[in-house]
Amino acid sequence: xxxxxxxxxxxxxxxxxxxxxxxxxxxxxxxxxxxxxxxxxxxxxxxxxxxxxxxxxxxxxxxxxxxxxxxxxxxxxxxxxxxxxxxxxxxxxxxxxxxxxxxxxxxxxxxxxxxxxxxxxxxxxxxxxxxxxxxxxxxxxxxxxxxxxxxxxxxxxxxxxxxxxxxxxxxxxxxxxxxxxxxxxxxxxxxxxxxxxxxxxxxxxxxxxxxxxxxxxxxxxxxxxxxxxxxxxxxxxxxxxxxxxxxxxxxxxxxxxxxxxxxxxxxxxxxxxxxxxxxxxxxxxxxxxxxxxxxxxxxxxxxxxxxxxxxxxxxxxxxxxxxxxxxxxxxxxxxxxxxxxxxxxxxxxxxxxxxxxxxxxxxxxxxxxxxxxxxxxxxxxxxxxxxxxxxxxxxxxxxxxxxxxxxxxxxxxxxxxxxxxxxxxxxxxxxxxxxxxxxxxxxxxxxxxxxxxxxxxxxxxxxxxxxxxxxxxxxxxxxxxxxx
Amino acid sequence: xxxxxxxxxxxxxxxxxxxxxxxxxxxxxxxxxxxxxxxxxxxxxxxxxxxxxxxxxxxxxxxxxxxxxxxxxxxxxxxxxxxxxxxxxxxxxxxxxxxxxxxxxxxxxxxxxxxxxxxxxxxxxxxxxxxxxxxxxxxxxxxxxxxxxxxxxxxxxxxxxxxxxxxxxxxxxxxxxxxxxxxxxxxxxxxxxxxxxxxxxxxxxxxxxxxxxxxxxxxxxxxxxxxxxxxxxxxxxxxxxxxxxxxxxxxxxxxxxxxxxxxxxxxxxxxxxxxxxxxxxxxxxxxxxxxxxxxxxxxxxxxxxxxxxxxxxxxxxxxxxxxxxxxxxxxxxxxxxxxxxxxxxxxxxxxxxxxxxxxxxxxxxxxxxxxxxxxxxxxxxxxxxxxxxxxxxxxxxxxxxxxxxxxxxxxxxxxxxxxxxxxxxxxxxxxxxxxxxxxxxxxxxxxxx
Numbered sequence: 056x057x058x059x060x061x062x063x064x065x066x067x068x069x070x071x072x073x074x075x076x077x078x079x080x081x082x083x084x085x086x087x088x089x090x091x092x093x094x095x096x097x098x099x100x101x102x103x104x105x106x107x108x109x110x111x112x113x114x115x116x117x118x119x120x121x122x123x124x125x126x127x128x129x130x131x132x133x134x135x136x137x138x139x140x141x142x143x144x145x146x147x148x149x150x151x152x153x154x155x156x157x158x159x160x161x162x163x164x165x166x167x168x169x170x171x172x173x174x175x176x177x178x179x180x181x182x183x184x185x186x187x188x189x190x191x192x193x194x195x196x197x198x199x200x201x202x203x204x205x206x207x208x209x210x211x212x213x214x215x216x217x218x219x220x221x222x223x224x225x226x227x228x229x230x231x232x233x234x235x236x237x238x239x240x241x242x243x244x245x246x247x248x249x250x251x252x253x254x255x256x257x258x259x260x261x262x263x264x265x266x267x268x269x270x271x272x273x274x275x276x277x278x279x280x281x282x283x284x285x286x287x288x289x290x291x292x293x294x295x296x297x298x299x300x301x302x303x304x305x306x307x308x309x310x311x312x313x314x315x316x317x318x319x320x321x322x323x324x325x326x327x328x329x330x331x332x333x334x335x336x337x338x339x340x341x342x343x344x345x346x347x348x349x350x351x352x353x354x355x356x357x358x359x360x361x362x363x364x365x366x367x368x369x370x371x372x373x374x375x376x377x378x379x380x381x382x383x384x385x386x387x388x389x390x391x392x393x394x395x396x397x398x399x400x401x402x403x404x405x406x407x408x409x410x411x412x413x414x415x416x417x418x419x420x421x422x423x424x425x426x427x428x429x430x431x432x433x434x435x436x437x438x439x440x441x442x443x444x445x446x447x448x449x450x451x452x453x454x455x456x457x458x459x460x461x462x463x464x465x466x467x468x469x470x471x472x473x474x475x476x477x478x479x480x481x482x483x484x485x486x487x488x489x490x491x492x493x494x495x496x497x498x499x500x501x502x503x504x505x506x507x508x509x510x511x512x513x514x515x516x517x518x519x520x521x522x523x524x525x526x527x528x529x530x531x532x533x534x535x536x537x538x539x
Numbered sequence: 540x541x542x543x544x545x546x547x548x549x550x551x552x553x554x555x556x557x558x559x560x561x562x563x564x565x566x567x568x569x570x571x572x573x574x575x576x577x578x579x580x581x582x583x584x585x586x587x588x589x590x591x592x593x594x595x596x597x598x599x600x601x602x603x604x605x606x607x608x609x610x611x612x613x614x615x616x617x618x619x620x621x622x623x624x625x626x627x628x629x630x631x632x633x634x635x636x637x638x639x640x641x642x643x644x645x646x647x648x649x650x651x652x653x654x655x656x657x658x659x660x661x662x663x664x665x666x667x668x669x670x671x672x673x674x675x676x677x678x679x680x681x682x683x684x685x686x687x688x689x690x691x692x693x694x695x696x697x698x699x700x701x702x703x704x705x706x707x708x709x710x711x712x713x714x715x716x717x718x719x720x721x722x723x724x725x726x727x728x729x730x731x732x733x734x735x736x737x738x739x740x741x742x743x744x745x746x747x748x749x750x751x752x753x754x755x756x757x758x759x760x761x762x763x764x765x766x767x768x769x770x771x772x773x774x775x776x777x778x779x780x781x782x783x784x785x786x787x788x789x790x791x792x793x794x795x796x797x798x799x800x801x802x803x804x805x806x807x808x809x810x811x812x813x814x815x816x817x818x819x820x821x822x823x824x825x826x827x828x829x830x831x832x833x834x835x836x837x838x839x840x841x842x843x844x845x846x847x848x849x850x851x852x853x854x855x856x857x858x859x860x861x862x863x864x865x866x867x868x869x870x871x872x873x874x875x876x877x878x879x880x881x882x883x884x885x886x887x888x889x890x891x892x893x894x895x896x897x898x899x900x901x902x903x904x905x906x907x908x909x910x911x912x913x914x915x916x917x918x919x920x921x922x923x924x925x926x927x928x929x930x931x932x933x934x935x936x937x938x939x940x941x942x943x944x945x946x947x948x949x950x951x952x953x954x955x956x957x958x959x960x961x962x963x964x965x966x967x968x969x970x971x972x973x974x975x976x977x978x979x980x981x982x983x984x985x986x987x988x
């Protein structure tokens with residue numbers, strides 16, 4: 056059976072096991088944390104040797120060489136270590152419950168990834184271990200116009216309701232080329248192939264949807280205008296879940312993240328966007344972006360690409376590892392993304408490749424996974440650099456994060472430690488024992504069941520061995536309250 | 540024609556000649572100089588401690604001499620490598636380079652034959668020497684690879700149980716005849732894993748299967764495998780002792796003879812501990828020479844691997860833990876664990892387009908505890924030893940094939956560049972499709988702002 060790369064990717068995402076690997080180490084918000092003695096890679100204000108970062112109420116309160124801890128601040132000594140802004144992954148499919156693709160229709164804008172966030176996806180923890188703090192969770196690329204998308208923070212251990220990045224504009228996935236035209240995906244037996252099957256059809260699908268959306272917007276605007284003019288005898292137009300997000304796109308309330316590969320299809324979408332008066336916020340993958348970097352820069356779109364993936368399909372055959380650097384050189388805001396729960400664990404390494412391929416400076420390379428994706432997602436006022444007032448989303452490495460040898464030691468979000476390598480390692484013996492105990496218990500239970508099945512053949516009264524469900528005692532409640 | 544024009548014409552002729560020479564300067568060439576000397580370099584021979592400032596002499600495709608005080612032969616093309624470092628070229632021991640051009644385009648993929656038992660197939664037969672992957676990969680310092688049929692990676696697919704013979708070759712040459720190191724270094728055996736869940740394409744979801752059913756399928760496959768080996772043994776006997784008049788050649792059984800005789804190793808692809816144990820027990824019982832490939836859960840089987848002296852070709856460190864309760868960093872710490880246990884291993888990409896990430900995989904393992912020396916061996920020397928090619932490859936020693944790289948620094952670091960590349964003793968270009976596209980489109984864009 057052929058397992059193609061994208062399906063494999065989807066598998067990673069869709070069937071990532073529930074967490075039993077790791078505990079959340081989130082420290083409840085302390086008033087103050089001081090990270091001291093570190094090399095601080097601020098991204099916007101150069102590097103600070105032997106610097107400190109004071110965090111208060113989840114925000115960066117001070118940065119510099121002369122920062123003093125306030126009373127009661129927790130001190131993290133990062134001597135010899137490097138602190139960079141938390142990594143932002145502009146293309147991710149982690150934390151999604153079930154498939155990321157509503158592939159049955161050509162326009163699936165009614166589907167929303169925000170409805171299926173899964174806070175138990177172990178990939179959240181995996182990616183935290185690579186210093187990722189924010190991710191743009193996208194719908195799949197099966198449709199020219201795909202589902203709605205959401206930016207999350209990787210608040211491992213928190214419920215789904217606390218994952219979204221508050222204040223980040225929602226998005227919608229568009230997709231061009233081989234995936235929406237289903238080139239590499241044969242429909243299952245008995246299922247008709249779905250329109251479109253060509254790049255012409257992809258363009259037509261998008262234009263058609265926006266023509267509909269314009270009509271819908273007009274109805275709605277007419278209604279609002281008449282209502283505002285005092286007309287009482289009106290029926291509001293029926294709300295259209297498919298077209299509503301497209302209207303939001305045209306009103307600038309929702310970002311378009313467009314999956315694309317070839318230069319021609321990128322230019323196509325720029326034309327269509329101009330026709331309907333909206334802007335593409337990011338071109339995703341955009342592996343041939345280097346061919347038309349000037350046109351992309353002029354359109355105002357960002358480019359979010361892979362470091363060095365190529366040749367896995369036809370439209371990726373002209374992909375080059377110089378893409379990020381060359382687009383940057385031409386004025387495009389560029390990020391390097393993962394599209395994969397594993398690749399996200401070393402985006403710092405992937406960023407380093409643009410130093411080798413295309414000669415970006417170290418700081419510009421780091422921007423590819425910090426400030427630039429923040430700009431692309433419209434959250435650069437909150438994250439993406441180490442500056443006073445920004446969210447305390449940080450990754451602490453044991454050495455320069457552009458080195459292949461750098462290992463993440465701690466990852467903080469909103470000033471809370473969500474990943475701590477030392478604690479993870481320290482917890483392993485206890486977790487191992489817990490597993491062995493559970494296995495032993497399970498084995499014992501199954502043996503007892505076998506024995507009791509025998510007894511059942513010869514019935515007699517057995518003592519009630521059921522344990523009482525643990526009560527939510529005062530102690531328990533106090534412990535919960537005391538921890539916050 | 541006036542004088543000015545004539546001079547201009549002459550100038551054009553010179554330029555044209557230079558251009559022709561430039562174009563004719565081959566990506567690699569048998570006709571280029573046959574004696575080279577690399578001087579003033581820090582040389583990591585991997586056989587002896589590094590030479591701080593030394594000379595490597597290359598003659599007729601082989602390393603002729605290496606050391607601190609080596610005389611540079613007259614007529615040698617000299618490369619002054621001051622500030623640079625010399626290493627043996629890297630060896631990616633499981634790839635589909637040449638067999639797989641564009642993963643999703645089946646017309647460009649020759650890696651996966653139909654049928655479960657194809658021992659007679661040889662990768663070298665179908666490797667395309669003009670593949671764009673070859674120059675791209677060697678530009679990252681990988682000088683030789685093994686292409687293996689039927690072994691899936693990130694950009695490739697697995698197929699069959701006995702998928703065919705893996706072939707070792709240099710990443711430069713006009714024909715396979717010129718590139719070839721050894722067309723048959725191992726027999727690929729995709730170990731029939733006991734799979735209780737599989738992906739169902741009709742519903743696009745995982746389908747669970749009872750263990751008993753999965754075990755039945757597994758037993759059936761292993762029995763078939765045993766049958767093939769038994770038949771191969773009988774065939775070998777018949778070939779040796781039977782009457783030539785009555786003997787009918789069978790390509791499949793013939794190909795299995797070196798396997799059952801323990802001469803050709805089986806490259807057993809398995810990841811889960813249960814499968815690895817089953818495979819080791821099977822190979823022991825059948826007297827097969829086993830090399831474990833991929834081996835995500837080798838760390839659970841260290842004792843057995845050590846006891847049976849089975850080497851491991853490790854899949855990328857860039858993978859997620861196999862089980863939900865496996866430590867998050869296990870794929871990165873495993874190399875150092877295997878090394879501490881005295882198990883021989885080499886890194887591999889198991890890919891085509893990802894082959895150039897080989898040094899990154901090794902470097903990541905260093906971050907998580909493997910010594911730098913061991914990491915270098917695990918991308919340069921160990922695979923050569925494991926596949927019986929260490930007499931030709933893996934170190935910078937006189938008499939070995941001159942496959943070596945001259946770098947701007949640590950070859951495992953992402954930012955390090957390969958300045959010069961020698962394959963079979965020829966100075967080989969680092970030009971490739973990606974550089975060409977970069978330069979071509981850079982020209983298209985207006986002058987930088």
